[in-house]
Amino acid sequence: MMGPIPRTLKGKKLLIVDDDAASRMIMREFAKSWGCVCDEAANIHRAMEKLEPAGQARQVFDIALIHMQLGGGAQGEVLATRIRNNACYSAMILILLYSTGERGDIERLKSIGVEGYLPKPVDADLLFDCITTAMALKEDKAGSGLIITRHFLKENRKQRHPVLVFEPGSVSKKIVRNVLTQAGYAVEVAETKKEMLDDFETGRFTMVLLGTSPDDPGPDEIISRIRLIEKTKGFEKTTLLLMTQCPDDKNTAADGVDEVIVKPSPASQLLAVIEKWTRHKPNPFAVKERDADKTRIFNYGPALERAMEDKEFLFMVVNEFIKTLPEKISAIEKNFKDQDMTGLTQKAHSLRGSASTIGADAISAAALELEKAGDTGDMNAFLKKIQQVKDEFQKFTTHINTMDWSGL
CATH class of the missing domain: 1.20.120.160 (HPT domain)
Structure with a gap:
């Protein structure tokens, strides 16, 4: 098990080491969009100068993104080894980006202590997921000997979307928890609305499943509170799904709710809605055969x-x-x-x-x-x-x- 996965990289210091200017430019934009403080180097020598500046205070980086085939050879691995052998950088997250993967790469990188291994070119979502997952594993000391790959992220995608559930009906609550847990999602069930809001303020959840009952005075106030917390805390927008027995509540979708699920609904329908909101958006520019x-x-x-x-x-x-x-x-x-x-x-x-x-x-x-x-x-x-x-x-x-x- 890993600890809570961070939802932001704001303020983290990131070092990009890549001999390709276009790659550095794009990763700079990634870092900027994440709110990171970013520096870069085109080769191993410039990287070491930034990591070990002579006669100056050492720069502390939280994350290094390193092109594995730096300089057309294996200098990316050499740099990763030097960083890992420096006790000052034991906490740094190392992500190696490869142009050509080879058999044996992962075992070698494990022995070095690299956290992530992703193919180039890499998209922002995948890289963000890799970095934040590595941070969670390192914080919880659960990732020893583990390298985060594209396959690992795909297999553990559901764990990246913790679901906060509030359901007033005791039976419905158990059913929802069991359905989501068996499907592989990380689930936390709040017993009261206050508990739900307190949990939501931790910033650990990417989705809220809010149930209502016929005698409930209405979900509008709690929905407004959730969106206000997002705004004041600077959270990214959380997916909010409303489970209701009242079809009229479908109108609420225009006021802070992403989708309404009418109860009772089969487990397959509930999971289909959640899957839709947790998977990456399909590429709108998908290539047509012609x-x-x-x-x-x-x-x-x-x-x-x-x-x-x-x-x-x-x-x-x-x-x-x-x-x-x-x-x-x-x-x-x-x-x-x-x-x-x-x-x-x-x-x-x-x-x-x-x-x-x-x-x-x-x-x-x-x-x-x-x-x-x-x-x-x-x-x-x-x-x-x-x-x-x-x-x-x-x-x-x-x-x-x-x-x-x-x-x-």
Whole structure:
């Protein structure tokens, strides 16, 4: 069991270590949206300077987000090891973000003491869930030897949505508690409305299930109190579901209630409503089959999600990518000319990551092939793949320049 999962990261100090400028830019926006104090480094040396500044007071970071393949190699693991070996940073949450996962990664990272292991590009919700879950496990000392992965978060998603229940009927109360507990949700049942409000003020709950009875004077006052507590405490909006035997109470949905459930309702219906409100919102930009070719050039939906649904910010990041890519291609070609396969592979890997981050899937795929050519030292394959990168870059640039951003 883990302790209560924090609902906010406000005020936490976060260090981003990534050699890809686009990734750092997007994660800075994540941190800003969470209310974090953020700093960043593009390599292990700059990161260590920030962690161990000479002749200055040491900066204290709560969280470090580290690109595992930093510098095209394993420098992310090296940095994580250095941090863990420093007693001053024993409490720091370490999340490693990988471009390419390999068998054995998790066991190695466990031995280092890393808390999280997520794929790049990562979206804000998944990263937030990983960080806050790691904080809860660390606080409760329940996460020793455990690494939080995407699979772990998926399996434990219901525990991330503690439900506060107030149901005046003793039988209904037991039924609701049993249904939710057996479905895997963390449930707390309040015996009185005052107890419910006191529990709600702790900020531990993402959902309130409020039951009414025919002799109840009405739910409006308690609903108003809940929303007022949210406002005064600065909580994120809590999902509030009203369970009632009075169909007329459906009108309450317009005044602070997210959905009304008419009692009695089967367990399957209750769970379906709760599931709807606890799962992540579906991507409104889901790709249609006929758009597959365009999506391969620019996968707009996931890129927009990573940009926190901010079109202007995404536009800025994409254009920065377009501006800097020719220089990156030239650097790779220079590595080839100098027969520096290590440098070539590292730069191709970095290019693949930045392209994936901003949704340039075709460029990312071509960069992967380029990286493989560097690994094998296949000169003929390199010449074909570098041209493929250039061709995909031309398609991407044309696509971006002809997009109607205002109509998206």
